Amino acid sequence: MMTELAQDDLNRLVDGRHSPALQEALSQRVQREDPALAAQIEAWRRQSEALRTALNDLADLPASPWLALYTPPASAYRKILAFLAILLVFGLGIAAGLVGRWALNF
Amino acid sequence: MLPSREAPIRGLRRLGRALTGSLSAGDALVAETMPAYPRRQRAARKTLADMIARHRQDARPEGAANCRTPPHPAPTGFSSSDDLGPREVMAAFDALPLQAREILALVVAEDLPYETAASILDIPLSVAMARLTVARTMLDCLIHGQNPMPLRLVQ
Numbered sequence: 001m002m003t004e005l006a007q008d009d010l011n012r013l014v015d016g017r018h019s020p021a022l023q024e025a026l027s028q029r030v031q032r033e034d035p036a037l038a039a040q041i042e043a044w045r046r047q048s049e050a051l052r053t054a055l056n057d058l059a060d061l062p063a064s065p066w067l068a069l070y071t072p073p074a075s076a077y078r079k080i081l082a083f084l085a086i087l088l089v090f091g092l093g094i095a096a097g098l099v100g101r102w103a104l105n106f
Numbered sequence: 107m108l109p110s111r112e113a114p115i116r117g118l119r120r121l122g123r124a125l126t127g128s129l130s131a132g133d134a135l136v137a138e139t140m141p142a143y144p145r146r147q148r149a150a151r152k153t154l155a156d157m158i159a160r161h162r163q164d165a166r167p168e169g170a171a172n173c174r175t176p177p178h179p180a181p182t183g184f185s186s187s188d189d190l191g192p193r194e195v196m197a198a199f200d201a202l203p204l205q206a207r208e209i210l211a212l213v214v215a216e217d218l219p220y221e222t223a224a225s226i227l228d229i230p231l232s233v234a235m236a237r238l239t240v241a242r243t244m245l246d247c248l249i250h251g252q253n254p255m256p257l258r259l260v261q
Contacts, residue, residue: 007232007235007236007238007239008220008235010239011213011220011235011238011239011242014242015213015214017220040246043246044242044246046190047190047195047242047245047246047249048210048214048242050190050191050192050194050195051195051196051199051210051214051215051245052214052215052217053192054192054195054196054199055120055123055124055196055211055215056120056215057192058119058120058123058129058196059116059117059119059120059123060116061129063115063119063133064129064130064133064134064137
């Protein structure tokens with residue numbers, strides 16, 4: 001007997017994206033009515049897991065040089081801090097100049 | 107291993123590898139897309155869509171994958187998915203048409219909701235689900251070198 005499943009149900013069953021209760025009920029129904037389909041779903045599940053693991057492992061390999069040099073864009077907080085740091089250095093420069101001028105005149 | 111400050115890039119590298127079929131080409135694709143890499147989730151999805159669009163511009167036309175011939179020599183004793191290793195699954199995955207790799211990468215590797223994957227690919231949800239089913243069927247087919255069991259699908 002061949003179980004009729006909508007594509008949506010079939011894929012959700014493979015990816016485990018049904019609610020736990022529905023996942024269990026559908027799995028049992030497919031297993032009971034169509035063992036061949038149940039085996040196919042299980043094979044797809046294992047293949048998905050193997051693909052996920054393989055791609056994760058590849059993504060963990062050392063990055064190409066141009067990518068390893070990449071620095072993520074600074075956040076707004078860091079930009080403000082950098083601006084304040086520039087202001088502080090500029091202010092210290094002016095202060096040092098004024099003190100130097102005062103010292104020369106003294 | 108990437109430094110922790112570059113952790114968000116890991117997902118993009120995974121997608122880049124999945125789309126291009128090689129790590130270095132995937133990294134190049136990521137590097138082209140990354141200058142605008144955002145931190146917010148919504149914008150990150152846009153980055154995935156930008157990567158896919160950029161890759162489609164450069165992708166060469168592909169021939170149809172042949173399920174009768176596995177893309178790799180099956181190891182001795184390889185008879186079921188229980189023995190499925192990363193080399194076997196990646197060889198089969200790389201032999202899939204681009205549309206199949208895109209949907210599998212987004213749904214399986216990136217674990218995105220179906221609706222989000224459909225949105226990134228700019229296709230209706232029903233088309234995304236159909237592509238996912240076909241992609242899974244073809245992947246199974248390529249791994250085992252035989253046509254899969256017929257499925258009766260109801261739209």
